[in-house]
Amino acid sequence: MAQSNSDYSELHVRVAWYYYKAEMTQEEIATRLGLSRARVIKVLDQCRQEGVVSFHINSPFTNCLQLEKQVIDRWKLRDAFIVPAVDPPMINRNLGAAGAQYIERNLSKEETLLGFGWGNTVSLTLKHLSLMDHQKVSMVTLSGGITAYLQNTYREENNPLFKFNSRFHIIPSPLLVSFPNTCRLILEEPEVARIMQLAQLANIVVVGIGPMSANATFTQFGYITSQELEILQKQGGVGDILGQFYDKDGNRLDVDFHNRLVAVSLEKLKTMQHVIGVAGGAHKVEAIKGALRGGYIHSLITDEKTALELVQG
């Protein structure tokens, strides 16, 4: 019954099924399959990690729906998905799970192209996405800086890039380069230009929203020095999307290093089909408001606490 090459996931699917669908205990499963209980535990762990099993929370009537409505109305959004708040260290994990569930349920049967922005939350969303064996999904990045997508993965096989049968199109370049000139040249490279054009066709785009602070992923990655950060703040910057900073009204700042970024421009982002912002946490509220005022995102995924601040502000 076991198959040579597919043994690995064969076992995983089987264990996951027995545990989550047939509601057998781990001990029963171990006995039945001739494994140690410890092994069953490990396999189940991997199943959750790698999306062999995924949990969906369906609210039949209302949950944060009340709040969702308020946020949608107040900010003229297309859609909002608001999930229960968790404590700070876990916020991004939580939002990643939220983003993934949102995407999964909004995936149509048709061929879909998913666009992904840069950042920790986005990367976590990617991580939580379950392998969708039966769906035709391709993915494309909206910026350079591939490493950021990989930071939250454990091993190679567990890499989101491999989760999809279909293509993963990555802009082959760093996110930020040293000279505007280099940047221009990279953007003109056919291989790069091709992917950025492809990105325009994405059906769903997920972007993170970066706050204006020293502990933002963006600054922590060393893309911005603390002096530069100060300058940006002086110019009224409140946050960034795809590395591009804007003020509280959402106007893109006119700063040097925007010319050194390899990323889809905010202008182009505005023309895309469905841009979803995933962000939350007290320190991001101003950044989110700016993004909303700038009209860069159509839908917002966030947590309760943040959402409350967005409607009360």
Next chain:
Amino acid sequence: MAQSNSDYSELHVRVAWYYYKAEMTQEEIATRLGLSRARVIKVLDQCRQEGVVSFHINSPFTNCLQLEKQVIDRWKLRDAFIVPAVDPPMINRNLGAAGAQYIERNLSKEETLLGFGWGNTVSLTLKHLSLMDHQKVSMVTLSGGITAYLQNTYREENNPLFKFNSRFHIIPSPLLVSFPNTCRLILEEPEVARIMQLAQLANIVVVGIGPMSANATFTQFGYITSQELEILQKQGGVGDILGQFYDKDGNRLDVDFHNRLVAVSLEKLKTMQHVIGVAGGAHKVEAIKGALRGGYIHSLITDEKTALELVQG
């Protein structure tokens, strides 16, 4: 934050989210929400029961896929979904879970009409279907005999009939009546005829396959006496779909009580868009083979063990 009337599910969604997505322990959840741990356990139970949370098993590469292919080829099916086998008493539960997951993943974004046949497995499928708040789903029955759909539910609010925002169209009649004449009159009733016509439009139809034995749900419900059963067996009957018996080649038997059934006929079933049979267990193998030979179903959902018998036979 809590809302008067929606308190009930509000809490449920919150607890489920914290447990399954944020991976908090029950104790943490209890503390955070000011509940007893026992309560959290109960709420989680209800969440699983009522589909507030649902588990999906996604096989990235292969699982029983090998077998699925074989079954599809051998019987010229459109699709097959084969899940790990469990021990006899749990078979139907398992198949119900399988049926539900299959439907959920095959639901398109568009308005969908689901048709449901009669029987225990079908009823369990219905029970496992998660409330799909964002999907437009209507349901329609293919036969009389409403009670069968309710046998596996616990309380009123937990009733599948209420799971769907949208309409649930039920043929208002018993499954079997005493005289062919009564039957004819019922079928001519506009209210009945209307729904049976509607059923023709179903995008997906799920039917059970009944075996030819005294402990089949059909006989246990008292629709058939043991003498009648014997007669049917003598005539070559191997199983039934929607109360209609057929022989091993799938030819519908010519027996009296088919004229007393309020159900979509097998002939009409054959013209439907996508008919899915859900059935498994050693005692059903012959019935399933008959159904396959008769061409009554396009796709089959079953378990490994049964599938093996189907390809080896």
Next chain:
DNA sequence: GAAAAACCATTACAAATGTCACCGTCTGTA
């Protein structure tokens, strides 16, 4: 072909989860 690494069973223990019996509170009813 030997050392290193990966894998897995086993065991014992710790933590989380599930069950139960008991109790108080609140609500509707006679």
Next chain:
DNA sequence: TACAGACGGTGACATTTGTAATGGTTTTTC
């Protein structure tokens, strides 16, 4: 007012799940 019944908290206990240490076996690597 009294009483029944639903609900939910509490604490003891049983079961299940998770973790870590040990040791044997297989696979990889040089």
